[in-house]
Amino acid sequence: MSEPTRESGAPLLRIERLSLALPEGADRLYAVDNVSYDLTAGEILCVVGESGSGKSMTANALMGLLPSGVRVAQGRALFDGQDVLAMDELSHRALRGRRIGMIFQEPMTALNPLMRVGEQIAEVFEAHDLLTPRARKERALALLEEVRLPDPTSALRAYPFELSGGQRQRVMIAMALALEPELLIADEPTTALDVTTQAQILHLVKDLQARRGMAVMFITHDFGVVAEIADRVCVMREGKIVEMGEAREVLDHPRHDYTRALIDAIPADVVAAVGRPADVLAAVERPGGAIPPQRDGTQSTPLLSVSGLDKVYRTSGGWFQPKREVVALDGIGFSLGKGETLGIVGESGSGKSTLGRCIVGLNRPDSGEIRLDGVDLSALEGRALRAHRRRIQMVFQDPYASLNPRIRVGMAIAQGPIANGVPKAEALAQARALLATVGLDGGAAERYPHEFSGGQRQRIGIARALALNPELIVADEAVSALDVSIQAQVLKLLDDLKRELDLSLLFITHDLRVAAQICDRLIVMQKGRIVEHGSAREIFNSPQHPYTRELLEAIPGRRDAPAPVTATAGVL
Amino acid sequence: MTLLSSVTGRLTAAALSLAVALPAVAQETPSSGGVANVAIQPEPPGLMLPLVQNAPTQRVAGNIFEGLLRYDADLEPMPQLATSWEISDDGLTYTFHLHPDVTWHDGEAFSAADVVFSADVFLRETNPRTRAILDHVASIEAPDDETVVFTLKQPFPAFIQAFEVGTLPIVPKHLYAGTDFYNNPANNHPIGTGPFEFAKWDRGSVIELDKNPNYYEAGKPYLDKIYWHVIPDAASRAAAYENGTLNIMPAGSVENFDIPRLAKLDGSCMTEAGSEYFNPFAMLWLNNREGPTADKRFRQAVMYAIDRDFAKNVLWNGLGKVPNGPFSSTLAAHDDDLQPYPYDPDKSRELLAEMGYKGEPVRLLPLPYGETWTRWAEAVRQNLEDVGIDIETESSDVAGWNQKVSDWDYDIAFTYLFQYGDPSLGIARTYISSNIAKGSPWNNVEGYENPEIDKLFAAAAVENDPDKRQAMYDQIQQTLHDDVPLAWIMELAQPTIYRCNVHDLITTGIGLNDGFKNAWIEQ
Amino acid sequence: MNFFKRFAQNRGALVGLVILGLVVLLALLAPFLYPDSPWRMVQRPFLAPGEVSGFWLGTDVMGRDVAAGLAHGAWVSLLIGLISTVVALAIGVPLGALAGYFGGKVDDALMRFTEFFQTIPNFALAIVLVAIMEPSTFSIVLAIAIVSWPPVARLVRGEFLSIKHREYVEAARLVGQTHRDIIIKQILPNTLSPVIVLASLMVATAILLESSLSFLGLGDPDTMSWGYMIGAARTVMRQAWWLSVIPGVAILLTVLALNLVGEGLDDALNPQLARAR
């Protein structure tokens, strides 16, 4: 165990001309192409990029976690002067956990489901032959306290599934910090979390880093997060570094177009962004698109009105396990006018998706009314229901799961009309036209979904929803799974289509920033109830409910809320 | 002894007679002690011989129960429970004098009352074969404790053949009189007078018999114990004999293909003796009622088509005998002059052409008694297909076979029947028209009706004059030979394989079923 | 395209495919190579392989040509394996699909039914069925199918349960496709790859099961199958080893090949796992 001998000021980590080769047949040669950067002690470096940019690969290489098939083609990664990539397994293992800690994106799967939390933390000491079993336990408890887990004593004895996502991520952090490593690698540690939790975790990381003086390599796709914690930023795209520099510098004066696009996609000030998707897009696409007129939803005739909607999920328990009940909807009521966009915002478990599913008819509410043009849908059956159902269509969250991998895109779109009696040839022709409408060429109809990117698939999903000429589209987290730059494009498409076709839009999202860009009115949900309801502008400017305020404050990158003007405001 | 140990699978008739003469040749004095380990397959359903007539039951329980008589290789009566007997000149009265010092295994004394109870009450109720024989009997009486008198309705010369242990086992009256025979607790622990007592039965594994210390024949039995090993797989039985676990393998314990090999092992002996009384006779039921088999020419064609010598040599390792007609060659009434049907496929085809057989499918039902029988059915099928008969094999288990044969639902079916030492006991039943009835696989299943044959069998059975009787039997054999009511394919050999240090294992014509009272093991 | 490439990269799967191809070829060519009935007794019994020219695999207990039996047996064994698998799929796939798709009471009822068949020990049930229907190719195929469909139903049900909540299925529901169309067009094609893998293994199991039944004497007496050959040779194993070894090896190779192909299919159809191998 050599004590760090590096002279002060020398970087803790130095990546030199690193290239990681992808296996044959991949879409490009290198996952990481000739990348160099430094990281000094006490510094937080954010590695930013969209999916496929290779941003996590370097970290994985450092930890010896490269997926099979990916290999180091050239370069070095000097940690404290030693090339980690050239190390033998034993010395590398001694480094992992001890001097370099790592936390991962998915707190749900990153912990062994069969081991108690305490054991998993103690394992870190065991791996490096430190402490007695008893002392390990004590340290584990101390660590859980340090990461501010509520009731650390019982958490020690808990299994991972008994903890929430945020709590698990805290456990992960405790584990990574157990041996006080000099370098902490955090690979998208907040992406899978709710905003409020994300804010807490970011705060925790920053706090711990400051107290311990570690170096942190923070990998993210979100410039909001960058703004929140980074000292320095390294922006990656397709395996290459496009821009690197001090965080404030990059945020304020991005030199590269790509960086700018990423930053622009995230409105630093949601209030300023309200109802301005076209503005947002201006940075990504060609400038254009009129500023939408301010509309007030209450003025239009209600297309959809919902009242007294209740829904409780009951699990019927096997033998030994009791029945469980989860209240998903509790007395929900609202209305949606023609041509209006209503946002439903809430964190996971708020019941927002259940609401959407009830409205399209995928779930049946326990009680309450859903009226479309005055007709109560929940009272309809069979043919009549089907006839009404086509008037409400849905755009789904996951662009990968929402298209049948074995059905050609054209057919996928034409299926609806065919099922409703349109002749096949006609339906297919119509599908081609719709593909053009959503910005894809007609040849796309003959291809299978896997040949398209996520954003393109989401366009196909929108085309499919449009095929039946619906009056209302329910978009359930329709852009959440997309990269930020793509998000903006899809949002714009939705907004344009809505206007062209005079559609109503029910936009369900967990992301206030997204909601801000497209919604006329907002509903904020928490635990199955509507806690706040009003025009987007009202809600962002003067949130009434504490929960809404909490949500708003948690938005990363929103500095010193509610003060609206910051340095970044200028670019918007 | 040494002669026998060199005997191979191809035992000839000469060797057979040597084997029978074995007790006379043996010079050594029997010594007591030793254990017999015998294969038994299938596991008997029960050991109460008078109730259960199954072959393995007879084999095991023949040591526990006894009949009044035994029979030598020429089927002449020998004393057992009866020390002597007289038959009146008119053939109507049979008087038996019983052994005076016999006790049951539970210590009770044996007496003539037990014999009367067994024959007149017990067996009449429970045993169909004995019941048929006892139909000839008008009365059974015990003038004193050591004498039993059977009075017949008319002369029935074959009656003296009916006193072996399997046909007329003596049951303890003191345990069974007045009870429900089938649910008597004694059934699970049978009490007899025989040389061995029931000791233990681990179902699925082994049946244990102990020496009867109070046996009335002084010094006998010699063996201390008999273990009957239940091993369902023939190859496993062979392996057990080879490694010395078993020392006696009754006929049927191993597949025929394995017999020569086992007989050739060091210290291994084989004998065909002991099958004289039962003399199993393999045949093909040919359904005389319908289909091509109803035509006599077709049935003859079958006889010509089947290569019986091939079956004997290949399937039965040369053991057994190709019969010349319906009577087994060991029977006194056998007509030696009858010429067997030769293997002559051309003649067979001729007959088929003559009758106008057009290739109608004919069903063949094999006997589900193991590999040899399956192979035999395959060979017969091939023989018949070679002459142009279209055969469909119908496979079935024992129950299905029974059902089909009993219900006459077959065209050609394999079977074998015991001869029981006399044509009137073992043969007439398959040819006389009064015996045509559904429900039994052992009667006139083929549906052969010939009034002349009916008359001849009836007359021969009660004919006291041997010459006249023989004349009738000759005529029967000739007629049946021409009519081919069924196809006689083989007189089966019953080879017993045993370690050569076991002596006097088989001393009667009933073979292993007669108990091991004389058997001893050279120490 | 990708699928074949991935399959071809798996050496084991290729070897399996080659063996399987040879067996199929043998089965197809049997009537031409050995036009005579394989039951015909053509030479002295118990000829060792190569002892007499023209009988390169020797003769059996009754002087029948082992090579002829092997060739005709290939046909029978493969056919029984294939047909019983097809029948089992025909029972299991619809049941599993309906149970998984409709869930609730339908699922409950169908799964009780499936459980019922799984509660009776397979081999015992197969024996009883064959014994009751009397051994014939038909009864053997049916019995094998009846005991082997429950895993199919369970697999398909599981796949349906997971796929029916996929968004594309829900999209199909929203556009008003009928249940039948959703089951057949949307979900079923996406369950096929695990079913195909399972089916390839089921063919192998069926061949083994048939041979076990034959061993117990419950084979079709009119067809020469490999199981029959082993069963018939069992009693003469000591005198003529080749009689049980040759068909034994034939079964082993075929089952082996089917398994290799199955694994290859599994790898090729589930590329995610394949990479780990």
Next chain:
Amino acid sequence: MAYVSLILGRVGKAVIVLLAILVFNFFLIHAAPGDPAAVMAGEAGATDQQFLDDLRERFGLDQPLPVQLWRYMSGVLQLDFGYSYRQQMPVLDLILERLPATLLLTGAAFCISLLFGIIAGALAAMRAKRPSGSIIMGLALLFYATPLYWVAMMAVLVFSVTLDWLPAYGYSTVGADYTGLAHVGDVAVHLILPALTLGLFFMAVYTRMTRTSMLSVSQQDFVKTARAKGLAPGVIQRRHILRNALLPIITLAGLQAGQMVGGAVLTETVFAWPGIGRLMYEALMQRDYNLLLGIFFFCALLVILFNMLTDVIYRLADPRIKQGAT
């Protein structure tokens, strides 16, 4: 309290399945050609109508089928499984006499196959890319593909007849009358060949399954976590991968343990093991309806018990289920 009612519900379902199995098999068996009376008459070598009628009356077979079913089922509901026609003993006695042998055989085979299968599978997974891993998988495939009875025959030939190391058949040495430890040893020696033969196939199954399962678990995120901690590969394999990989194997093993009991017919036949599988085959052949139904009942009961046991073990192994999470 909720648990009690859940268990009761489960038991109730099991009882219904068991009764359904009895009814199903009742009709199945009666559909077979021939009846026990015919079989017994056939074996007697001589018979007449009176004999058959007597037998059928005694067995109650002269009654219409529904009456027979009613009588049988009402007996079963009072736990009376009737008399074996053929063996003239109560069915329950016969089965209970044979059951221990079967449980011993299948239990031993099960443990052997599970233990060695998992070890071999784990080794193969850890050496997935090395020749030794391929060899293990090759062997597993070989055992998987070899007919069981063929292995049994060869094993007897080699180890009993040729080498004379192990007894060829049976449950214990006949006539030895060992007691105490000697008896245990004797039975154990007899157990080796049949248990190995029976276990071999399942061992291959578990080997393959363990390997696949481990390879798929090794892709999961928490394995990355474990590596990031700096844990040694052996610890990761054992503590993290294997433990999680065993969960699906528990399910499979539970299913198969039940199946093994009734599936040991071939092994029991070749090795003359006095178990229930053989008894079943014999009862079937002899149309011993009551006995056969009784055996089916007990086999099904064992399957159900094993399934319940599996559930319990699964619950112990996987904390998520115990607490009602998914």
